[in-house]
Amino acid sequence: MMRRLMNLLMLSCKQATALIEKKKLVPLSKPEQLQLTVHTKMCKACSTYSVQSDIMDKSLQQFWNQKKSEEKNSLSESSKQKIIDQIKKM
Numbered sequence: 001m002m003r004r005l006m007n008l009l010m011l012s013c014k015q016a017t018a019l020i021e022k023k024k025l026v027p028l029s030k031p032e033q034l035q036l037t038v039h040t041k042m043c044k045a046c047s048t049y050s051v052q053s054d055i056m057d058k059s060l061q062q063f064w065n066q067k068k069s070e071e072k073n074s075l076s077e078s079s080k081q082k083i084i085d086q087i088k089k090m
Helices: 002-009 013-025 030-042 044-073 077-089
Strands: none
Touching (some): 002 030, 013 030
16 A cells, blocks of 8 residues: 555656646646655755756746847847938938
8 A cells, every 4th residue: 555655656757857847837736746746855856957947947038038128129120221321311
């Protein structure tokens, strides 16, 4: 009985990292949450992976938002040239 319970709760590191990434896209089921919590409490490597993955996601999101903001606020080359031409006509 105890062995069966442990088999249900224990994940491999590969399964744990898959759940860490899945958690970012969709909510985990209660059993998945429990399995992941148990695994990451016992496995320093997967716990570290989770933290590093969050940092990377936040960094990439900030980079993406910054790029979109820069693109939104910049003029096209043709618009820039029109402004230069208008200034030269003055």
